[in-house]
Structures are given as C-alpha cells and as structure tokens.
Amino acid sequence: MSTATTRAIGTFAFRPLDPLADAELVHSWVTHPKAAFWMMQDHSVADVRRDYAAIAAHPHHDAFIGLHDGEPAFLMERYDPSKAELVGLYEARPGDVGMHFLVAPTDTPLHGFTRAVITAVMAELFRDPATERVVVEPDVRNEAVHALNAAVGFEIVERIAKPEKDAYLSVCTREQFLAAVGAAR
Template sequence: MSHPAIRPGGVPGRASAEDIARWAPAGTPAGEFRLVPVRPAADLPLIAAWMNDPVVDAFWQLAGPRERTAAHLAAQLGGDGDSVPCLGLLDGTPMSYWEVYRADLDPLAAHYAARPHDTGLHLLIGPARYRGRGLGTALLRATAGLVLAHRPHCPRVVAEPDVRNAASVAAFRAAGFRLAREIELPDKRAALMLRERRPRRPFTRP
C-alpha cells in the first residue's frame, strides 16, 4: 500500500496531517517505523477490518459495518481536538492505527489538569501476529519521541487507556509513561498516563 507524502505547511502547535506527514521515520528494535496520515477512502477497508477483530473491539467498540468506522474517522478529522488519524507502518507495512490529538483541546481536558499543547495518543495494533511481542512498548516509545521532537511547545504526551487493558497500561509504563491517576471518562475508567518532556526529579530533603 503506497502512502504519498502530503505537502508541508502545517500550523505550528496543531496536530495537522501536513505536519505529521513530514515526520521522519523512527528506528525501533523491530524495524523502521513511520506515521502516515490516514486517507479515509483508501484506508477504510483495512482499518474497519482491524476494528472487527474481537480483541480490538473489546476496547474500541467499533465492530460492525465499514460505515461505523468511517463515521469515527470523520469525527476525528472534523472534531475540535485537532486529531489526526494515522496508520503506523513498520518497514513499510501498515500494522497499527493511531490518533494524534491536542489533548488540551479535547473533551479529555475536562478530566485532568491539561497544559497548553499537551498531545494525546490512541493506539491499536491491527494484525494479531504483531501482538504480544513487546512491539507496543517500542512503538509507543518511538511515537512519543517523535511528538516531543517535532512539537517543541508540547510539554507532555498523554494517554488514557482503559484500566482493564492491563497489557496497554504496562506497555505505556515500559515506554516511559507514568501513571498519574485513574480518571472517570464517559465511556470508561481510564489510567491517565503521562510522559513529560523533562522527567520529574525525585524530591530530596535538604
């Protein structure tokens, strides 16, 4: 599947497709990883197939006809949170779906002390053969690094996996995120995970 580059010209501080399309690939232990903004018409069949995997649907809850996934993508592209749905390519092969969004502009901001330009991540690994190999940790570490490298105003990368998804929470922890606290969202109880640009220094008494 070919994903042509999008012309540069994104607005600084916004999660624009043009911005993300210019990001260089990141090296991981599993190969070269790249984020590519979704082309809804071309990529819908693949993403809808992933959403219909019972393991994915347990937390995304988007199983069903392609129209349901299409509506979700349209909401990402047209929402207030500057969200960019992306495919994650490992050595050129699409194998994950991501949403990169301005957490401080998203409804999530009502549930935690958001800072200007906080950037949020959602992730699913599509093909089953890529799961259970530690790839989630490697990809999260790489993607958080890309966000912080290319978005200088972003102080933190934010995520809110379902607390029942122990594997996801563990992957975020291993990728350098810390569990800030649990929060109640409209559709789930979530683990608020933060990866700061500058890790907190441990408190020491004088």
C-alpha cells in the same frame, strides 16, 4: 511523514489516515477481538469511515496509519486534550498532547513489536518541540497497555470516569520518556 528505525524491529513511519481509502483496513483492526478496549467491536466499515472522517475534520484531533517497513501495521491518534477527549476531566497544561495507539492484529507476532511501536509513537509526538507531555487515558482493566505505558515513562495520575469507561489518566514528559527508553535506543 517521518521515519524512525528501531534496532532489530525495522523502520517505522507515519502517514495521515485517509478515512475513505483506509476504512476497510482500519475496520479489520478495530473490530478484531484483541482490540476490545478500542470499543469499536460492533462497527461497520461505514461506521469506521464516518468516525475517522469526523476525526479528519476535527481541528484538534488527527489520525495516522503507522507503517512498519512500509506496510500498514498500527494506528495512532493525536489530539489536544484541552479541546477533545479529556475536556473537563483534568487540568490540561500548555504542551499536553493526547494519544491513542493500536497495533494491527497479526498471525505472525514479532517479539518486542508492540513496545517498539509505542516507542516510535512517543518519539513521533516528541519530535514536535511544543510537546511537553503526552497524556493517555487507557481503560483501568487494560493491564497490558498499563505495562507498555510504564515501560516508556508514563505515570498514572488518577482514575477518571469517562462516559465510555473508567480510565487511568497517565502522563509522560519528554524527560520521563528519554529516561525510560534511553538504554534501549
């Protein structure tokens, strides 16, 4: 588990998601109306447990609970896009890492929190020196995440058709990330 502190927001850390222990918590996040683009609105707790057990068993896909000041506050998935999620949909390069993130719903939003989360997620992914680019595939309709992605250095490469959605394949190199957030750090 690693930690990072973002000015005025607090400390972020990551721990592996435990499909059994975390299923109820994650279920409350992925079925919330604000998580519509996560496409798990109709999932039961058992469905969430099953889906995350499959991720835990997958050799090229991992899920993490993100902690804010020690409390669960977001979800991050990391995957090898040449072996999961994007197989056959783009030309993967060595050093590409796929990512999904979801901020937990809250009744007391903290200004700048979601941007701090994606910044912490990207920093965590780039902590691995083998990571050259982060690759994402958000739904084309998810304007909020497109703005967040741009804020941390992502560029849209192309529109792709996945079985479950039309998405903007977007990439961010380490250099793009550092240039985008350099002034904010």
